[in-house]
Amino acid sequence: MFSQIIGAIDDGSRALVQQIQPREERDLIEDPLFNSLESPRDTLMTFMNAMALVERGYNHVGFERALRCLPDGATADDALKLYHVLLRLGPIAPTDAPGPSRERSSRDNRFQFFPRGDAHSWIWERTNPPADSVVALVRSGEGDWRFSGLTMQGLSDLQDALEPLPPRYGASASEGYFVQVFDPLLSKNSFLDWLAVVGLLVIGSIAGWGFAFGMSWVSEKAPRKFISATIRGVGRAGAVTIFTVVFTYAMGLLELGPVLETLRYEIPRFLMVLAVTFLLLSLIDMTASLFHLRAKKNPYDRMLITLIQRVTRVTLILLVVIFILQVIFSVNIGAVFLGFGVVALVLSLAAQDTVKNMFGAISVFMNRPFVVGDWIIFKGDMGEHVGVVEDIELQATKVTVLSGTLVTLPNMMFIDTEIQNLSGRGYIRRSVDISVPYRSDANELDRAIEALHDVLNDEDVVKDAMREGRDSEPHVTFFGFGDSWLTIRAFHFYFFGKPGERQRDTERGWFTYLSHCSDVNRRIVEVFGERNIEFAFPTQTIELRQLDNHPLASEKSQPSH
Known part of the structure; x- marks a missing residue:
C-alpha cells in the first residue's frame, strides 16, 4: 500500500513538472538526440539509439537508421551482430568518440573504437x-562517418568470442565524464x-x-499567537512554491544533455516536496490550534493535542524523507533500515538515558502530574525549586523558575521523583498564630478568639476567599502555652475558583493569595486595636534576692527597641 502511494505521488509530480515546463519531452522516434553521421560520436550514438528502437519493436525506423551507419550492402543481421558486440564492449557514452568540432x-x-589499449x-x-x-x-x-x-x-568471429560476456548498458562513468556532463550545457544553449x-x-x-515577508508582516498583526504561527508557515510554503514554479519553468528552457536530463524533473520535484511539506506542517499546526481553542478549559486535552501534533509532524517528516530517498535519490530504503538496525544495536547502551527520557515523557502524558503552564515544586541538584512549566518535549521538560532562569529537566526524573503541582490545588488552608500576654483572667482569651472569628467571618473576607456556600468554616483554638505568651491558632481557607475548579483554571494564584493574607492580617490588627486586646511581646522576669534568700524586688523586662 505504501509503495503504491509513493508511486502515485511520483507519477503525479512528474506530470506536474511536465505541465509547468515550456517544452515537451523529446520524442525518441521522431526527434532523437543523435540522428546524423557528422562525426564518429554522432554515428556511434545514432547506431546505438536506432538499435534500441529495434529492441522496443520499432523495426522499420530502427533498422533504417542503423543501416545508414554501416557500409553499403550490410544487412539487418549485420546490424544485430554489431549491436551485440558493442553492448559487450560498452557501456557506450557520447564521450567515447570525438564530436564534430574535435573531428x-x-x-x-x-x-578505432576497439581495441583501445588499456x-x-x-x-x-x-x-x-x-x-x-x-x-x-x-x-x-x-x-x-560509417563503420x-x-x-x-571480422564481426562474426568477434561476436562468438565476446558471447560469454554479459551486455553492459548505460554511459561510461570512468572516461570523459566532465565533457559528457558539461558539453551539452555549453554547446546546446545560447x-x-x-x-x-x-x-x-x-x-x-x-x-x-516578498511573499514570505508579506505573510510575516501579516502574522505580526494577528490577534492570536497560533494564527500568527500558521500564517508564517503558509508564507514559507508559498515562498518555496513560487520559487519552485519559476525554477521548473526555467529548467525547461535549457538543453541539459543525456547525463543531466533527469535533473529537469528531480530538482523541481524535490522543491515541490519541500513546499508541500511546509504547507502540510502549517495545516497540522493550524488544526492543532483549532482543537486547542475547543479544549481551552481542559489542560489535559491541550497536552494530548500537543503530543498528537508533534507525533504527526515527526511522522510526516519521516515519510517525506523516505519519499525523497526512495523516489528522487533511488536509495534502497530496506538496506538503509537494516543498517540503522545494526547501528541501533551498537548504540543501544549509549542511548539508555534517551530511552528513559522518552518513557518519562510517556509517563507524564499518561499520569498527567502537570501540564504546560502549571506551577510546580521540584528538587534539583541545587535544592528545591519553584517554577512554571513552559514546554513538555519527548526528551526534556522546560521550567522557568522564580529567578527567571529556564531550567531543562530530563523527563526520566519524573518517573521516581516527587513533584508538587501548585496549579492543581483547589484551595489553600492557611494557619495563623496569634500571641496574647499571660493573664490570670481567661476572658481575655475568649475575647481574642471571638475577635478572630469575627475577622475571618467578615463578609468581605469571605467573599474574597470565595467561601460562600462551602463547608469551610474557619476554626480558632487556644493552641498552647509559649515561653512568654499564650498561643491562639486560627485556620481558614482560600479558594482559587468555583467548586471543581483548580488554580490553573482561574486568574487567581499565589499573588492573589498573598493579597488576601495581607488583608486578613490588617483586619486582625484593626479589630484587636478597637477592642483593646493586646498582642504579646517577648518578656523576661528577673527576681533579685538578698544573701539570706529574701527577695528584694522583681522586675519585668520588656523587649528592647
Whole structure:
C-alpha cells in the first residue's frame, strides 16, 4: 500500500513538472538526440539509439537508421551482430568518440573504437578475441562517418568470442565524464538562454522572499499567537512554491544533455516536496490550534493535542524523507533500515538515558502530574525549586523558575521523583498564630478568639476567599502555652475558583493569595486595636534576692527597641 502511494505521488509530480515546463519531452522516434553521421560520436550514438528502437519493436525506423551507419550492402543481421558486440564492449557514452568540432580540428579519417589499449584490457582478461578483430569508423567520400568494411568482415568471429560476456548498458562513468556532463550545457544553449534562466531565478527568488515577508508582516498583526504561527508557515510554503514554479519553468528552457536530463524533473520535484511539506506542517499546526481553542478549559486535552501534533509532524517528516530517498535519490530504503538496525544495536547502551527520557515523557502524558503552564515544586541538584512549566518535549521538560532562569529537566526524573503541582490545588488552608500576654483572667482569651472569628467571618473576607456556600468554616483554638505568651491558632481557607475548579483554571494564584493574607492580617490588627486586646511581646522576669534568700524586688523586662 505504501509503495503504491509513493508511486502515485511520483507519477503525479512528474506530470506536474511536465505541465509547468515550456517544452515537451523529446520524442525518441521522431526527434532523437543523435540522428546524423557528422562525426564518429554522432554515428556511434545514432547506431546505438536506432538499435534500441529495434529492441522496443520499432523495426522499420530502427533498422533504417542503423543501416545508414554501416557500409553499403550490410544487412539487418549485420546490424544485430554489431549491436551485440558493442553492448559487450560498452557501456557506450557520447564521450567515447570525438564530436564534430574535435573531428574537424584533427582532420582524421579513421577512428578505432576497439581495441583501445588499456580501455579494453579487461576484454583479454575474460575472453580471447581474434588478434585481427577491430571495430572502427571511417570517413566516406561524402564526409559521412560509417563503420568500416574491415569491422564487418571480422564481426562474426568477434561476436562468438565476446558471447560469454554479459551486455553492459548505460554511459561510461570512468572516461570523459566532465565533457559528457558539461558539453551539452555549453554547446546546446545560447547566451540568451542562460540569461533568461538567470533572470527567471532572480525573479522567482525575489517573488518568493516578498511573499514570505508579506505573510510575516501579516502574522505580526494577528490577534492570536497560533494564527500568527500558521500564517508564517503558509508564507514559507508559498515562498518555496513560487520559487519552485519559476525554477521548473526555467529548467525547461535549457538543453541539459543525456547525463543531466533527469535533473529537469528531480530538482523541481524535490522543491515541490519541500513546499508541500511546509504547507502540510502549517495545516497540522493550524488544526492543532483549532482543537486547542475547543479544549481551552481542559489542560489535559491541550497536552494530548500537543503530543498528537508533534507525533504527526515527526511522522510526516519521516515519510517525506523516505519519499525523497526512495523516489528522487533511488536509495534502497530496506538496506538503509537494516543498517540503522545494526547501528541501533551498537548504540543501544549509549542511548539508555534517551530511552528513559522518552518513557518519562510517556509517563507524564499518561499520569498527567502537570501540564504546560502549571506551577510546580521540584528538587534539583541545587535544592528545591519553584517554577512554571513552559514546554513538555519527548526528551526534556522546560521550567522557568522564580529567578527567571529556564531550567531543562530530563523527563526520566519524573518517573521516581516527587513533584508538587501548585496549579492543581483547589484551595489553600492557611494557619495563623496569634500571641496574647499571660493573664490570670481567661476572658481575655475568649475575647481574642471571638475577635478572630469575627475577622475571618467578615463578609468581605469571605467573599474574597470565595467561601460562600462551602463547608469551610474557619476554626480558632487556644493552641498552647509559649515561653512568654499564650498561643491562639486560627485556620481558614482560600479558594482559587468555583467548586471543581483548580488554580490553573482561574486568574487567581499565589499573588492573589498573598493579597488576601495581607488583608486578613490588617483586619486582625484593626479589630484587636478597637477592642483593646493586646498582642504579646517577648518578656523576661528577673527576681533579685538578698544573701539570706529574701527577695528584694522583681522586675519585668520588656523587649528592647
